[in-house]
Amino acid sequence: xxxxxxxxxxxxxxxxxxxxxxxxxxxxxxxxxxxxxxxxxxxxxxxxxxxxxxxxxxxxxxxxxxxxxxxxxxxxxxxxxxxxxxxxxxxxxxxxxxxxxxxxxxxxxxxxxxxxxxxxxxxxxxxxxxxxxxxxxxxxxxxxxxxxxxxxxxxxxxxxxxxxxxxxxxxxxxxxxxxxxxxxxxxxxxxxxxxxxxxxxxxxxxxxxxxxxxxxxxxxxxxxx
Numbered sequence: 001x002x003x004x005x006x007x008x009x010x011x012x013x014x015x016x017x018x019x020x021x022x023x024x025x026x027x028x029x030x031x032x033x034x035x036x037x038x039x040x041x042x043x044x045x046x047x048x049x050x051x052x053x054x055x056x057x058x059x060x061x062x063x064x065x066x067x068x069x070x071x072x073x074x075x076x077x078x079x080x081x082x083x084x085x086x087x088x089x090x091x092x093x094x095x096x097x098x099x100x101x102x103x104x105x106x107x108x109x110x111x112x113x114x115x116x117x118x119x120x121x122x123x124x125x126x127x128x129x130x131x132x133x134x135x136x137x138x139x140x141x142x143x144x145x146x147x148x149x150x151x152x153x154x155x156x157x158x159x160x161x162x163x164x165x166x167x168x169x170x171x172x173x174x175x176x177x178x179x180x181x182x183x184x185x186x187x188x189x190x191x192x193x194x195x196x197x198x199x200x201x202x203x204x205x206x207x208x209x210x211x212x213x214x215x216x217x218x219x220x221x222x223x224x225x
Contacts, residue, residue, distance in 0.1 A: 001076060005083065006098060006114040008032055008064035009052035010153065013160040016086065017079045021068035024164050025100040025108060031060040032168055034136055034154070036089055036117050037126045041147040049143035049150035050128065050136055052157065053090070053117045063166035066098050066112055083115070089126040090115035137177035151178055 006027060007015065015022075036053040043049030054062065069079045094116045097107035118124040131139075143150035158175045161167050179185070 001073065002068065002070040003076060003080070004066050004068050004098065004109055004112040005079075006064055006066050006096060006112045008054065008062050008114070009157065011067070012065050012164070013156055015065075015067055017067075017069070017082045018075065019067040019079070020070050023066045023068075023098070023100055023108065024063070024166075025066060025098050026061045026063040026166070027096045027098055027112070027114065028061055029056060029058055030054040030062045030096075031057040032062050032170065033130065034140070034174060035119070035128055035130055037128050038089060038145070038150075039126075040088070040145065042145045042150045042153050043143040044145055047143050048128070048139075049145060049153065050140050051089070051150075051153060053127075054114070055119065061099075063161065063164065063168070065164070066109060087115040090117045091124050091126070092116050092118060133174060133177050134181075136174060137181050140174070141178050141181040151182065154178055 005011070008027075009032075031054070032052050033055045034050040034052060035055065036051050037043065037048035038051040039045045039048050041049070042051065069076050092115075094114050095111045096114050098109040098112040099106075100108040117127055119127055119129070121127050121129060140150045140154055154171065154175050155178075158167075158171050161171060
């Protein structure tokens, strides 16, 4: 058996398991939200962190990375056991279609596994639900656990999506609100834009330079100063 797993949170930048192939793409009718508690990685039971989960939303798309694990039952079992330990706050696994081309009607992969959580505070003890942006930002800015602090998580999430060229406005807005709480003004560094071939001046567009004799050159410099 070969399986594909879709990562939309920390798996995007830190899969943590051995995989054989990686694709950048998206799933449909889901959006990324910070509505799930984390009490063992970047938070504690007394002060839970907020981490990503998925919210069903018709027409939405969620970009991330899909990883393929193949190579025999032992390798696949090892990868899945690792993922189930790491994603222990997620109470279900869902099978989804995965797309790599924008506006495509045909998935590149079907039956891709994604860890999801039931949006029900009664039946899912890790589900925090939505909250005002400022409240979530204060929680993220102050929570920390054995694997680091919660603010690092959202900033890495923001950068990972920037690096795959599919930024998430919700993540950017929340990250900026966390920066406001922390008094930080810097944001994700934007890479310098390279000139395309059509933007590079051709030799025929460069004006010729007239070389003056030395006395005339001295006079021209004096006139400009």
